[in-house]
Amino acid sequence: MKIRNGRISALAALALAASMALTACGSDSEGGDSGDGGGGDVAITMLPKNLGNPYFDTSTAGAEKAADEFGGSIDEVGPDAASPDAQVPFINTAAQQGVDALIVSANDPEALCDALDEASSAGTKIVTFDSDTNPECRDLYINQATSEGIAKAQVDLIAEQIGDEGEIAILSAAANATNQNAWIEMMEKELADNHPNIELVDTVYGDDDDQTSFDKTAALLQSHPNLKGIISPTTVGIAAAARYLSTSEYKGKVALTGLGTPNQMRDYVKDGTVTAFALWNPGDLGYLAAYAAQALVDGDISGEEGDTFEAGDLGEFTVGADGVVLLGDPFVFDKSNIDDFDF
Structure with a gap:
């Protein structure tokens, strides 16, 4: 299994689409239609709000850890600055590549919906994390806490x-x-x-x-x-x-x-x-998002309320109303405990 963690700037998005179009999982080789319970590695594109942000570096590392466990690949792409328009080309590229799943931290609840709808129509499962879109624009939202x-x-x-x-x-x-x-x-x-x-x-x-x-x-x-x-x-x-x-x-x-x-x-x-x-631990958030994406791709869940799935070391999770999966409560860091953590 190969982990791909290519940080690609907004200026390169269209070039990426031309040079890599339809080469990812979802072509005629392994894995395109993933409703059969899993056939081949799960190809996931991770799209944070922006690159170079330590928070999202950690969440992507968590997603990579999960993909390593279940046998998948993570491609991290994204704009240099956090803006809705800058995320759209990366969504379009993911759809053109035919990736199995797209994990997105949305810079706007509505501005990404048209692009996400097109990706969904092309067979890509849509998981938001950290910051949601309107519920109808994705399959699941991985919420760090209420x-x-x-x-x-x-x-x-x-x-x-x-x-x-x-x-x-x-x-x-x-x-x-x-x-x-x-x-x-x-x-x-x-x-x-x-x-x-x-x-x-x-x-x-x-x-x-x-x-x-x-x-x-x-x-x-x-x-x-x-x-x-x-x-x-x-x-x-x-x-x-x-x-x-x-x-x-x-x-x-x-x-x-x-x-x-x-x-x-x-x-x-x-x-x-x-x-x-x-x-919360953003590594856990990315880890959970990747396992949720895998469960959608493999057909273990559809995103309906009451669906349950296993997320590796984090255990079992249940899908709530509006396709929301809750990681847990926030944690307070202070002088007494901050040296116990490294992220």
Whole structure:
């Protein structure tokens, strides 16, 4: 079994389609029609929001581990910048190649649907992970945790760190990112219902770009001199914000939490810039997404509510309403445990 992990830029997408058209699994050799319970290796294309993002590097590594276990191949492709339009050529290429399954973290809930529908019509199984499309545009969504659970974990952390009162702001990713907007909506509700003394004064967008997120952090602190805390529900954003805070006058005065990876945040936790933050294991998320894709391709499940499948070391999972499979609850990282993790 060969693992292919080619990181392909947006500029190369059309060239890829011309040079590799119809050479992947799904041609006349092995594996095209996969409803027969599996015939040959499962060929999967993995399309994160953007390449060069440590979060997605980890999720792809998890998918590769799963593919190695069940006998499949992973091709990681994607744009350099997180935008819906930039993902479309890669979806089209996957459909033209006839891959068995496409695993996508969507940059927009609707903008990808036409391309995904065409891929589905060509026989490709569609699995979203991390950030969903509209349910009718895919077969399954692998959800890292419920929006309510993620929102509550982040609000609870910031509330604890600022004494449950004062001004806070949110530093998000792209303004149209499905998962970010769902979490922000739930955070607003959680604040209104259970934290009346915390005021959300601003929400800004760093577009999952390090420098933009760094600059937005600086602007937030200048615009809101009484700011006591920042929530950044994006791994790029929280690391950029921590980098700014760590060398500023606000270190130790303005709390920062959100969603990050231990390897990104370790130094900032140890130097006191950040007390605690949350995340699931993105490696597990990619691992689960790959096993879900295999189960669809092999015909073990159809994506209907109540379907069950085995996901290697993670055990058995059940498909919920609207084709959603839930990984689990977010985990809180702090100084006491961060060295126990490496991703």
